[in-house]
Amino acid sequence: MNKPLDYIFPHPPTDLDPTQLDPASVPQHVAVIMDGNGRWAKERGKNRLFGHKAGIEAVRETIRCASDVGVRYLTIYSFSSENWRRPQDEVIGLMNLFATTMLAEVDGLHEEHVRVMTIGQTDALPKKTRDAFAKAWDKTKDNDGMTLIVAVNYGGRQELLDAMQSYMDDAHAALREGRTPGPLTEETLSRHLYTADIPDPDLLIRTSGEMRVSNFLLWQIAYSEFVCTDVLWPDFNRYELLRALLEYQGRDRRFGAVK
Numbered sequence: 001m002n003k004p005l006d007y008i009f010p011h012p013p014t015d016l017d018p019t020q021l022d023p024a025s026v027p028q029h030v031a032v033i034m035d036g037n038g039r040w041a042k043e044r045g046k047n048r049l050f051g052h053k054a055g056i057e058a059v060r061e062t063i064r065c066a067s068d069v070g071v072r073y074l075t076i077y078s079f080s081s082e083n084w085r086r087p088q089d090e091v092i093g094l095m096n097l098f099a100t101t102m103l104a105e106v107d108g109l110h111e112e113h114v115r116v117m118t119i120g121q122t123d124a125l126p127k128k129t130r131d132a133f134a135k136a137w138d139k140t141k142d143n144d145g146m147t148l149i150v151a152v153n154y155g156g157r158q159e160l161l162d163a164m165q166s167y168m169d170d171a172h173a174a175l176r177e178g179r180t181p182g183p184l185t186e187e188t189l190s191r192h193l194y195t196a197d198i199p200d201p202d203l204l205i206r207t208s209g210e211m212r213v214s215n216f217l218l219w220q221i222a223y224s225e226f227v228c229t230d231v232l233w234p235d236f237n238r239y240e241l242l243r244a245l246l247e248y249q250g251r252d253r254r255f256g257a258v259k
Helices: 037-043 048-069 081-085 088-111 127-140 156-176 186-191 238-249
Strands: 029-033 073-080 115-119 147-154 203-206 225-228
Touching: 037 048, 048 073, 048 088, 048 238, 073 081, 073 088, 081 088, 081 147, 088 115, 088 127, 115 127, 127 147, 147 156, 156 186, 203 238, 225 238
Parallel strands: 029 073, 029 203, 073 147, 115 147, 203 225
Antiparallel strands: none
């Protein structure tokens, strides 16, 4: 973290003290299930796409703040493999929103040294959306700042199936070459996940008061700390992220051990 806390959190609520944040104990990887856009819009008499558009500012602020406090990896759940079941106009609107937002934001992310990548079955995305994410990856792939991982057309169960298929393809290739395939271990399977070479999330945040993981990073969150907030995603800001970070820092992470 290169910026002082009073710069990152200039106007904290009276019940929140940014100086309590220990920069040395900021989670390396934060994952976020961004929920509540539809309810936020409904409360205002608007359609769901209005809520999704409003949620873009929360995404911007979360990325900026996470990078500033020293988070190394930020994964945001933007579109699940089940979200295709939503009304067609909402899905089309979301795909267009992903494309226009990514193209509009990539230069700023690049200036902040953020590296952008995607996880999920992106081949199924519309070409415009797929090309926007590909452009972001190509422009930022050599950056050495925070890595922003956008989970799009992502499903945790599908990721595990794809990992197993990838492992079996490697095993069959080894047998064809007269080699003995390596054993299937946790480490082996992890190397075949979409998130290979990325550390598992230390902290998982879910907004809007829901208490489920929604098929998100099922393997990777085995020992993640969960923070659930009633705040709807468009109202999530740097101070809500600070609350989650402080709650995380107050946890005793045992990883199954007794202390």
